[in-house]
Structure formats: structure tokens, C-alpha cells
Amino acid sequence: MREPLLTHPRLTAPRLVLALLGSLLILFIIGPLVRLLFMASPSGLGRALADPELQASIVLTVLCATAATAMAAILGVPLGYLLARTRFPGRRLLLGIVDLPVVVPHPVAGIALLLFLGRHSLVGGTLASIGLEFVSHVPGIVAGMLFVSAPLLVSGAREAFATVDPKLERVARSLGDTAWESFRRVTLPLAGRGILAGGILAWARSVSEFGSIVILTYNPKVASILIFDRFTAYGLPAAVPAAVLLLMVALAVFALVRLVEPREHR
Amino acid sequence: MIRLDGLRVRVGRFDLVDISLEVPSGGYALIIGPTGSGKTTLLDAIAGHAPLLAGRVWAHGEDVTSLPPEQRRLGIVYQQYHLFPHLSVGKNIAYGLRGQAAAGAAVEARVHALAALLGITPLLERGVHALSGGEQQRVAIARALAPRPSVLLLDEPFAAVDPATRTVLRRELRALHEAEGITTLQVTHDFDDALRLGDTVAVMAEGRIVQQGRPEEVFRFPNSAFVARFVGTGTVIAGHVERTGDLEADGRFAARFVSGALELHVVAEREGAAHAVIRPEDLLLSSAPLPASVRNRIEAVVERVELLGPVVQVHLAAGRDLVAAVTTATASELALRPGVRVWLGLKATAIHLV
Numbered sequence: 001m002r003e004p005l006l007t008h009p010r011l012t013a014p015r016l017v018l019a020l021l022g023s024l025l026i027l028f029i030i031g032p033l034v035r036l037l038f039m040a041s042p043s044g045l046g047r048a049l050a051d052p053e054l055q056a057s058i059v060l061t062v063l064c065a066t067a068a069t070a071m072a073a074i075l076g077v078p079l080g081y082l083l084a085r086t087r088f089p090g091r092r093l094l095l096g097i098v099d100l101p102v103v104v105p106h107p108v109a110g111i112a113l114l115l116f117l118g119r120h121s122l123v124g125g126t127l128a129s130i131g132l133e134f135v136s137h138v139p140g141i142v143a144g145m146l147f148v149s150a151p152l153l154v155s156g157a158r159e160a161f162a163t164v165d166p167k168l169e170r171v172a173r174s175l176g177d178t179a180w181e182s183f184r185r186v187t188l189p190l191a192g193r194g195i196l197a198g199g200i201l202a203w204a205r206s207v208s209e210f211g212s213i214v215i216l217t218y219n220p221k222v223a224s225i226l227i228f229d230r231f232t233a234y235g236l237p238a239a240v241p242a243a244v245l246l247l248m249v250a251l252a253v254f255a256l257v258r259l260v261e262p263r264e265h266r
Numbered sequence: 267m268i269r270l271d272g273l274r275v276r277v278g279r280f281d282l283v284d285i286s287l288e289v290p291s292g293g294y295a296l297i298i299g300p301t302g303s304g305k306t307t308l309l310d311a312i313a314g315h316a317p318l319l320a321g322r323v324w325a326h327g328e329d330v331t332s333l334p335p336e337q338r339r340l341g342i343v344y345q346q347y348h349l350f351p352h353l354s355v356g357k358n359i360a361y362g363l364r365g366q367a368a369a370g371a372a373v374e375a376r377v378h379a380l381a382a383l384l385g386i387t388p389l390l391e392r393g394v395h396a397l398s399g400g401e402q403q404r405v406a407i408a409r410a411l412a413p414r415p416s417v418l419l420l421d422e423p424f425a426a427v428d429p430a431t432r433t434v435l436r437r438e439l440r441a442l443h444e445a446e447g448i449t450t451l452q453v454t455h456d457f458d459d460a461l462r463l464g465d466t467v468a469v470m471a472e473g474r475i476v477q478q479g480r481p482e483e484v485f486r487f488p489n490s491a492f493v494a495r496f497v498g499t500g501t502v503i504a505g506h507v508e509r510t511g512d513l514e515a516d517g518r519f520a521a522r523f524v525s526g527a528l529e530l531h532v533v534a535e536r537e538g539a540a541h542a543v544i545r546p547e548d549l550l551l552s553s554a555p556l557p558a559s560v561r562n563r564i565e566a567v568v569e570r571v572e573l574l575g576p577v578v579q580v581h582l583a584a585g586r587d588l589v590a591a592v593t594t595a596t597a598s599e600l601a602l603r604p605g606v607r608v609w610l611g612l613k614a615t616a617i618h619l620v
Binding site: 165167168170171172173174175176177178179185186189190 | 310313314315334335336338340341342344346348350351352361362364409410412413415
């Protein structure tokens with residue numbers, strides 16, 4: 001039987017101070033969001049839902065975020081497995097590189113991607129010659145989203161795989177499984193929830209991305225850019241309904257993450 | 267059968283070298299070594315999960331050294347059992363049956379037969395999280411046996427259960443081994459496992475097998491002070507052998523073993539530095555001086571008395587520390603307690619020199 005980690009705290013003076021300090025931060029986080037939700041009138045939300053430009057923008061955002069997450073999963077889950085299961089020279093460096101996008105300011109990431117994937121670069125020029133253009137095209141949105149969200153998926157997958165004891169795979173192999181079968185029948189089912197949680201976080205991060213996309217592909221507009229565009233052009237009343245809609249999408253995703261996340265991570 | 271031919275295995279910063287052992291078909295062998303001596307890595311290497319630096323592994327008459335684990339037909343049960351947490355008990359046992367041409371009904375029959383054999387039928391539909399240590403071990407053994415491996419590899423199978431369960435599981439494992447007739451190779455740090463289960467035991471020290479043979483032979487006649495101490499044969503005393511008699515036809519001679527203030531009459535094969543191994547049950551305790559016919563008569567003082575079930579272990583100071591074992595009846599008859607003076611008798615031939 002596992003010992004309970006949390007006990008009911010007695011209200012002592014030091015604990016009261018800690019609770020008060022924590023409460024200030026919690027208020028700072030939920031205050032603006034609640035204020036925003038209450039700003040939008042039902043009629044304003046209705047108009048926003050019927051707005052074809054906003055509809056197209058949200059569909060574009062969701063599709064691009066899904067594509068970026070799928071690519072992050074295809075490329076990042078094997079990397080997460082490798083990082084969790086093997087020790088090799090340069091592993092720590094690789095871990096640092098994977099986390100690098102987290103510390104790079106997003107407009108900086110946008111400029112770096114512009115230089116790397118622009119028509120005048122070697123990579124961008126080569127890809128453009130086969131019809132894959134990034135700057136001011138949809139692939140540019142996906143590239144920006146992939147850059148900022150991939151670390152979340154790789155870390156999620158790495159942590160999920162690290163919780164699966166390698167001896168379980170060995171037992172499966174000795175029971176007749178090939179390496180792939182033991183991965184599919186044992187490792188993946190046990191790490192699945194952690195990987196899915198990482199994937200949803202990566203997807204949510206993609207949906208909220210602004211800084212790199214605004215430099216790579218201003219048009220067509222993803223939701224975050226459309227909200228910025230309306231705010232600068234028409235002011236707060238025009239931006240709020242769209243902002244509330246995007247916030248609701250983000251909250252729904254957040255709830256989903258909490259549902260699928262492995263219990264011990266909560 | 268399983269045969270290990272000169273295995274060399276890397277364990278962290280040291281190597282296990284020249285590990286050779288043959289277990290005949292249906293045999294039960296144990297490799298015994300201290301905790302941290304690389305026993306689990308050795309099993310992993312045999313099963314194909316860790317690389318071999320040298321040597322060959324033979325199973326069911328075939329060289330399996332270069333085969334992947336899934337083709338070796340070696341079942342493995344780890345110390346912590348490693349049941350699949352996302353599967354029920356029944357599905358854990360059936361796991362290795364999927365690849366076989368067996369139909370669903372045959373799989374179910376095999377699972378039920380093994381569950382019945384191990385007394386876990388009521389658990390088949392349950393998850394594995396709430397099982398006790400003993401139940402988990404039974405499920406892990408059933409799972410390993412299900413695909414009918416040619417050899418069963420056991421990694422410290424009793425380390426994670428309480429002593430009472432250990433006794434029951436040892437008995438059950440021996441019965442199961444006899445019923446299934448499966449060749450078994452177990453690694454353990456506990457020589458009791460070897461005495462109760464094994465046909466053959468190999469003792470490992472500093473990465474090598476230093477002695478192998480029948481468990482009772484290894485126990486009674488350890489070939490080094492390390493083995494004597496490790497298997498718990500008796501008190502091990504470092505000293506010196508000096509010849510006192512003529513060489514007999516069997517190559518042995520009467521001698522004196524000297525260790526500090528303790529002098530013993532012994533029968534030796536060589537002179538010089540040696541260790542004397544004195545088994546607790548060979549020491550005769552008396553409250554009065556012993557007759558001259560007893561070759562070694564030693565005066566000693568009781569230091570500590572420990573009750574071990576029906577046997578009492580008596581720690582004695584006699585120039586060197588000695589340990590004797592007597593029945594509880596003898597202990598109370600002699601009124602053994604710390605400070606009491608006793609006389610010890612010991613046959614010269616009972617002292618094992620290494």
C-alpha cells in the first residue's frame with residue numbers, strides 16, 4: 001500500500017504566509033482570464049461564431065496545429081524513446097538542443113526560421129524548387145508551430161517511456177515478442193497516456209503560437225494573428241469575441257490534458 | 267539442458283569471467299553470489315538481453331548465442347516479477363502464447379492448467395496491482411512457463427517476499443519443478459535456496475565461479491575461506507598448520523593448527539598458512555572437563571546465546587571466537603548464559619582445512 005503523499009495541513013503561521021503568497025499568483029493567473037470571459041456578451045460571441053473570416057482562421061489554426069503535432073509525434077516519439085532508453089555520448093547536448101526552442105524568444109525563432117526556410121536560403125530554396133514554400137504560405141505556419149511545440153512532445157514522450165521499466169520489454173521478448181512487438185504490446189500501451197498528454201500540450205502550444213508565425217506567415221491569418229490584427233485595426237471591442245473563442249478552445253484542450261494525463265503527474 | 271561455456275559479461279565496471287556451468291535436462295542449478303555481484307546481468311546475458319563479451323550459451327542442444335531473445339526459448343522471472351500492469355492475471359499468463367499456432371481454446375486450456383497448478387485460478391480475471399508478493403511470483407512463473415520454454419531462468423525469486431511466504435514458495439517451486447520437469451537455472455544470494463532446491467550449485471566470487479558441486483558437498487567441504495563464510499558452513503579461523511605425524515597412504519598427516527592462543531589437533535594435506543572451518547554442530551559442549559580420548563579439548567567462556575527455532579547458537583571465547591549449535595534441551599541442561607565456563611570437544615577429522 002502506497003503511503004499518502006499529501007496530508008491535511010494544520011493552519012500554522014508559516015503555512016498561512018505561503019498560502020497568501022500562492023493565492024496572489026493564482027489570482028493573477030485567473031483574474032485576467034475571468035475578466036476576458038465576462039467581457040464578451042452572448043450576442044458578441046454569436047456574431048463571432050458566424051464571422052466567416054474568424055471561422056476560416058480557427059479552422060486554419062486547428063488544421064495547422066494538428067499537422068505540426070502529427071509531425072512532432074512522427075519525428076519526436078522515436079527521439080523520446082531513444083533519449084529515455086539509451087545512454088550515449090552527446091545525450092545531454094541532445095537534450096539541451098531539444099529544449100532550446102523553449103528559451104528562444106518566439107520572434108527570434110521566426111527570424112531564424114525565415115533565414116533557414118526563406119527562398120534565398122539553401123534549404124528553403126531547394127524546398128521551394130519542389131513546390132514547398134514556407135514564407136507567407138501555410139507550411140510556414142506549420143513550421144513555426146512545430147519549432148515551438150516539438151520540445152513539449154519530445155519531453156512528454158521521454159518522460160512517459162522512462163516510467164516503463166525496460167525489464168517489462170525483456171520479459172516480453174523472452175515470451176516470444178520481437179523488439180517491435182514488445183514495443184507495441186507493452187511499452188506503447190504503458191507510455192501512451194503520457195505521450196498523448198505531451199501531444200495535447202504540443203497541440204495547445206501550437207494553437208497559441210504568435211511570435212514566430214507573425215514573421216513567417218502573416219497571411220493567411222491564424223487565430224492569434226487575426227486577434228492581434230483586429231485589436232490594432234479596430235480596438236478592443238473587435239478583438240474580444242475572437243479572443244474569448246480562442247480562450248475557450250484552449251480551456252477545452254487543457255481539460256482534455258488533465259483527463260488523459262497519468263494520475264501520478266497530477 | 268543449458269550449458270554456459272566460458273561466458274564473459276560486463277557488469278558496470280567489472281567483468282564476470284569464465285562462467286561455465288552445465289545443467290542437465292530437468293536439472294535445477296543455482297548460481298550463488300553476494301548482492302551486487304552481477305547475477306542479474308548474467309541472467310540477462312544468458313537470455314540474450316545483455317551482450318556477451320565471450321563464450322557460448324547452449325540450450326536444448328543448440329547454440330543459441332547469436333539468437334535474439336525471442337528465439338532462445340528461455341523463460342525468465344525477475345526478482346520484482348515485472349507483471350504487465352495493463353493486463354489482467356489471465357492475459358499476463360497468456361502473453362507468450364499468442365505467437366504459437368494454438369487456437370483460442372488451447373490457449374485458455376494452458377492458462378487454466380497453469381493457474382490450477384499454481385493455485386491462482388481465482389485471480390485470473392483480476393488486475394495485477396493488488397496481488398501479494400507471493401501471488402505475483404506465482405503469476406510470473408505461470409507466465410514464463412506458458413510457452414513451454416526449454417529452460418526457466420529465475421532471478422532471486424524469493425527476495426521480495428516475507429520469510430514465511432518464502433518457505434511456502436520454495437516448497438511449491440520444487441514441487442512445480444518436479445511436476446513440469448523443466449531445466450531451471452536460478453541466481454540467488456541465499457545459500458538456503460541451494461540447499462533446499464538445487465541439484466547443483468556454483469558459488470561466484472569476484473566475478474568468477476570459485477566452486478561448484480552438489481549443495482551439501484559445497485556446504486560441508488568449502489574450498490576456500492570465502493565460500494565457507496559465504497555459505498555459512500561454520501566458524502572460519504586463519505592460522506598455520508605444523509606437521510606432527512607421519513604421512514599416511516591417503517596423503518594426509520596429523521598436524522597442529524595454531525591461531526593465536528588456540529591450538530587444535532587436525533588432519534592436514536599441506537603445511538603452512540591455512541583456514542580452519544569448524545561447523546557449529548561438530549562442537550561438543552560439556553559443563554565438566556572432557557575425557558582424554560577426545561582429541562581437542564578446549565576451555566571456553568560463553569559470550570552470547572541466540573535462540574534460532576529449535577536450535578541454540580552459542581558464541582564462545584576460546585582464544586578465538588567459536589560458534590556451537592546445541593538443542594534447546596542441551597542449552598537449558600548446561601544452563602548456558604553469558605559468562606558461563608564450558609568445555610568443548612572437537613574431533614581432529616571434523617576440522618576442515620582450506
